[in-house]
Amino acid sequence: MATLRFLTAGESHGPQLTAILTGLPAGLRVGAEAVNADLARRQRGYGRGGRMAIEQDQVTLTAGVRGGQTLGSPLALVIPNRDWENWRESMRIEAFAPGTEPAEVRLPRPGHADLAGMAKFGHRDLRNVLERASARETAARVAVGAVCRGFLEELGIAVGGYVRSLGGVVGPEQPEASPAVWAAARESDVACPDEETSLLMREAIDQAQVAGDTLGGWLVVEARGVPPGLGSCGDWTERLDGQLAQALMSIPAIKAVEIGLGSRVADLPGSRVHDPILPDDADPHWPLSRPSNHAGGLEGGMSNGEPIVAAAAMKPIPTLRHPLPSVDLDTGEAATAHVERSDVCALPAALVVAEAMLCFVLARALREKFGGDSMAEVRANLEAYRQGLNAPWGPPKEGARS
Numbered sequence: 001m002a003t004l005r006f007l008t009a010g011e012s013h014g015p016q017l018t019a020i021l022t023g024l025p026a027g028l029r030v031g032a033e034a035v036n037a038d039l040a041r042r043q044r045g046y047g048r049g050g051r052m053a054i055e056q057d058q059v060t061l062t063a064g065v066r067g068g069q070t071l072g073s074p075l076a077l078v079i080p081n082r083d084w085e086n087w088r089e090s091m092r093i094e095a096f097a098p099g100t101e102p103a104e105v106r107l108p109r110p111g112h113a114d115l116a117g118m119a120k121f122g123h124r125d126l127r128n129v130l131e132r133a134s135a136r137e138t139a140a141r142v143a144v145g146a147v148c149r150g151f152l153e154e155l156g157i158a159v160g161g162y163v164r165s166l167g168g169v170v171g172p173e174q175p176e177a178s179p180a181v182w183a184a185a186r187e188s189d190v191a192c193p194d195e196e197t198s199l200l201m202r203e204a205i206d207q208a209q210v211a212g213d214t215l216g217g218w219l220v221v222e223a224r225g226v227p228p229g230l231g232s233c234g235d236w237t238e239r240l241d242g243q244l245a246q247a248l249m250s251i252p253a254i255k256a257v258e259i260g261l262g263s264r265v266a267d268l269p270g271s272r273v274h275d276p277i278l279p280d281d282a283d284p285h286w287p288l289s290r291p292s293n294h295a296g297g298l299e300g301g302m303s304n305g306e307p308i309v310a311a312a313a314m315k316p317i318p319t320l321r322h323p324l325p326s327v328d329l330d331t332g333e334a335a336t337a338h339v340e341r342s343d344v345c346a347l348p349a350a351l352v353v354a355e356a357m358l359c360f361v362l363a364r365a366l367r368e369k370f371g372g373d374s375m376a377e378v379r380a381n382l383e384a385y386r387q388g389l390n391a392p393w394g395p396p397k398e399g400a401r402s
């Protein structure tokens with residue numbers, strides 16, 4: 001069945017991360033190299049903590065691929081945690097021998113999963129919560145996203161993005177869904193396509209670092225070449241805008257998602273929000289154009305043939321070197337929060353995760369619409385759909401046939 005799904009497992013300082021991705025057709029070219037390239041992008045970035053120097057993620061594909069191509073069976077992707085060596089004892093899988101239990105984390109960090117996770121799972125040691133809540137899990141998502149990116153690319157769809165603002169430093173407006181902008185962002189260690197703004201963003205991170213503080217910002221993810229009609233207006237769960245918002249919001253520390261004009265629509269009249277539809281015979285199969293894309297490529301819960309444009313706001317990292325007030329769970333007394341090695345700003349990394357989530361959501365929508373058990377079948381189904389797009393305005397109305 002053409003339902004694309006994935007699961008991840010793994011703790012931040014456990015032996016490895018594991019992802020299982022099911023629902024890809026056979027015959028898709030997949031290799032560790034492309035996955036590793038995205039994993040490396042997730043690890044780079046100005047403002048990351050010391051762990052990035054240790055990790056250098058490398059994926060191993062252990063199922064679903066033979067001779068560099070998918071078999072149509074579930075894919076398994078494994079990313080070892082190199083830091084595990086330093087945590088073997090305190091993160092051991094087997095029971096702790098009496099008297100060898102590691103020190104417990106008992107100072108919940110504001111803005112983290114610590115307190116709510118303790119209440120939910122009944123853990124005394126907050127490490128049992130924070131190990132999975134850690135954004136280390138997003139490395140597995142990036143691996144899955146890289147495979148989905150390969151699937152999209154084979155169908156003529158490109159995904160990219162950039163950082164729009166960081167810690168209040170806002171870059172200039174960028175042209176929409178531009179591969180040149182995406183490429184410039186990849187060259188910047190703050191993922192900002194504008195050099196001058198990149199400098200200011202780095203300065204902001206330096207200042208936060210000195211102050212023991214952290215920063216967030218806005219990232220933008222985009223897709224070009226998406227056919228109209230992905231998703232559906234037929235059922236709330238099938239709306240592509242809703243699915244994309246959920247996928248982006250599921251990234252740790254993402255607190256707002258916007259599509260197209262986003263929250264600006266609330267303050268503008270309709271005449272300045274909605275994108276006109278104009279006749280244009282440049283493409284015989286889609287003889288119209290849209291002079292603007294305020295909708296971000298999504299109308300009625302479906303892709304409308306324009307680039308998909310979404311933005312997400314990341315909050316500042318919640319682990320602070322100068323920690324906020326908290327409560328010592330052992331004594332009930334006022335204390336300061338637990339401090340763990342941590343990033344000052346992880347926005348460039350979050351961008352790579354957001355691209356991965358966009359890749360997955362689009363790949364899933366394509367699998368749902370075009371089915372197919374082999375890449376050849378998927379390509380043929382998509383091509384037949386593109387060729388038939390003019391059908392609604394092509395043939396004469398029923399009864400008018402001669």
Ligand SMILES: Cc1cc2nc3c(=O)[nH]c(=O)nc-3n(C[C@H](O)[C@H](O)[C@H](O)COP(=O)(O)O)c2cc1C
Pocket residue numbers: 049111112113133134135138251252253254315317318319341342343346349350353
């Ligand atoms: C790529 C990435 C890296 C992150 N790195 C850290 C970090 O080093 N330290 C930290 O406290 N939070 C980090 N976070 C954020 C936390 O994981 C997140 O705030 C926490 O799990 C609570 O979830 P919530 O913010 O969605 O409520 C990172 C998030 C992302 C996306």
